Amino acid sequence: MSTPVFSDEIRARLEVDAKEIIARYPRERSALLPLLHLVQAEEGFVSTKGIRFCADQLGLTTAEVTAVVTFYTMYKRRPTGEYHVGVCTNTLCAVMGGDEIFSALKDHLGVGNDQATDDGKVSVEHIECNAACDFAPVVMVNWEFFDNQTPESAKRLVDDLRLGKDVTPTRGPDRLCTWKEASRVLAGFPDGRATEGPQAGEPSLTGLRLARERGWTAPDPANLPAKDAQEGGATS
Ligand code: FES
Numbered sequence: 001m002s003t004p005v006f007s008d009e010i011r012a013r014l015e016v017d018a019k020e021i022i023a024r025y026p027r028e029r030s031a032l033l034p035l036l037h038l039v040q041a042e043e044g045f046v047s048t049k050g051i052r053f054c055a056d057q058l059g060l061t062t063a064e065v066t067a068v069v070t071f072y073t074m075y076k077r078r079p080t081g082e083y084h085v086g087v088c089t090n091t092l093c094a095v096m097g098g099d100e101i102f103s104a105l106k107d108h109l110g111v112g113n114d115q116a117t118d119d120g121k122v123s124v125e126h127i128e129c130n131a132a133c134d135f136a137p138v139v140m141v142n143w144e145f146f147d148n149q150t151p152e153s154a155k156r157l158v159d160d161l162r163l164g165k166d167v168t169p170t171r172g173p174d175r176l177c178t179w180k181e182a183s184r185v186l187a188g189f190p191d192g193r194a195t196e197g198p199q200a201g202e203p204s205l206t207g208l209r210l211a212r213e214r215g216w217t218a219p220d221p222a223n224l225p226a227k228d229a230q231e232g233g234a235t236s
Contacts, residue, residue, distance in 0.1 A: 003049075003052045003062065004048055004049050004052070006042075011053065014038065014042060017038055017187070017189070018031075018035055021034045021187065028058050029058050029059070029060060031057075031058065032054060032058060032065065032068055033068070033072075034188045035054045036054060036069060036075050037074075037075075037186040037188075038183075039053055040075060040076065040183040040187075041183035042180070044179060045077060045078055045079050046076065046077060051065045073125075076114070079116055079120065080116055080179050081123035081124075082120060082121050082122070082161075083121060083123075083142060083161045083176065083178070084122075084123050084124075084125065084141070085105065085122055085124045085140070085154075086125050086127035086130075086139065086141075087101050087105060087124065087125070087126050087127065088126075088127055088130050088136070088139070088140075089127070090128045090129040091129075092133045093136040093137040097136075097137045097150060097151070098126075098137040098138075100151050101137055101139065101149055101151050101154045102124070102126050104155060105124050105158060106124060108155045109124060111123070111124060113125055113126055119162065122161050122162055124158070127140070130145070134203035135148055135170070135203060136148075139157065141161070141176055142177060142178065142179050144169035144171075144172045144173070146169055148170075161176075170198075171197060171199060172198070172199075173193045174197055
């Protein structure tokens, strides 16, 4: 049985974007990760058609492309919701309530990990540390932050998303984009909104404020012993 492929119309459109992406790299195969985001932006996940397309563009085998798709969890092999909800269950968020939030959302939505609701609106996944531990427990929707969540606030959030209500992330742009739109940005086609909205919250800025008040500054790498300088100036 032959591998399914995109229609001529979709393929022609994707090839224009793929050409632009590939031109950014000295070696064609280095463009694989953004190309996978590109096909994910088309279908909402990386299908067999998407894998075939990427392999054809880059002169790779479908086995090589599949190996990459299945390694990185940001690529989905089955349809996600229009809003993909990631609940951080890494250590700090987990003990601060992330495990309870994840469990509450699965029960509330009637889905398992990485599954979408029947209406296709919301999918939920447990994810690793989002580097936002100072706002634990955090939830992300299409990679935008919702800080200091509880099981109740997270359930309200997914209900609002399913009802099509306006939902505003704690930080970042005031309007959520869809999963497909977010995938297109990750493919390297910015939507111009990266600097919209609050970029940092008070907990992240507290260290900076304390350092300024107390006159603390980072050590000058030129004055560090060679070993510390190699480690980026970290001192005990
Ligand atoms: S542990 Fe959840 S953001 Fe770091």
